[in-house]
Ligand SMILES: [Zn+2]
């Protein structure tokens with residue numbers, strides 16, 4: 001396609017000033033040289049990460065002790081004990097061996113990797129190959145999952161896998177807050193504790209299980225149906241890919257097995273999520289343009305979730321000449337209210 005004929009400027013290179021005259025850690029205009037990490041504060045947890053299609057996707061939820069995908073390994077994600085890998089593409093898995101090795105180097109306990117069962121032996125082989133290069137085994141735990149499988153991350157916090165559709169074996173993950181609650185009929189009776197304990201001792205079930213899906217992460221997927229899965233639709237926060245926005249890129253989306261914005265728009269009215277966070281926007285698409293394009297397209301629709309683009313919340317890091325290139329996360333900003341002028 002001839003890009004010069006496009007008038008709506010969806011492409012980053014059409015809209016961004018590339019940094020020039022790079023000296024001493026930053027350029028004259030203060031454009032940061034370190035990749036910016038985005039940070040979104042929801043009422044439940046923070047979402048920290050970086051996600052650009054084909055380049056890198058890494059999305060951490062520090063409070064839940066997980067990082068979804070690990071295209072590279074920004075320093076803050078070392079603090080999560082669990083890495084949930086959706087598929088093996090390098091922009092999602094490239095930082096995995098470094099994450100595991102660096103955790104050992106920093107004196108942390110071995111990381112646990114959860115991945116789709118069909119790629120478990122390849123992931124294991126990759127980690128072991130790095131171990132041979134380093135001259136020592138890289139301590140880790142590998143948990144292969146299939147669609148519908150569950151794994152308890154900690155008491156009361158469970159990950160459940162759901163199906164996605166991509167060019168390689170893939171899975172999405174929902175994190176579930178699982179609580180045992182007293183049955184309503186028993187709660188109504190306000191029975192004393194010793195009576196309930198006696199009932200339990202006799203083997204009677206006095207509780208029921210309440211699952212609250214906290215967050216669902218799709219990774220890469222072509223299926224709008226992925227977003228119709230109950231675990232996905234009902235999660236408080238949905239983090240989904242949406243790679244293509246240009247009306248001419250439907251075919252690209254279908255070949256690469258990714259979502260096009262029209263796919264997303266078709267399911268948005270069904271979503272019960274409080275928040276939808278969009279990741280994995282194509283490198284060729286300027287994220288602010290994509291956000292305006294989507295908000296304009298849905299302005300007449302009734303949509304429940306608040307929609308945010310992860311990379312619209314990227315921190316503008318400044319690395320001054322002579323300062324160490326260490327990343328210190330700044331205070332996460334409050335998410336701005338939706339701007340009515342953009343709807
Ligand atoms: Zn990807």
Ligand SMILES: [Zn+2]
Nearest residue numbers: 087089166220
């Ligand atoms: Zn992929």
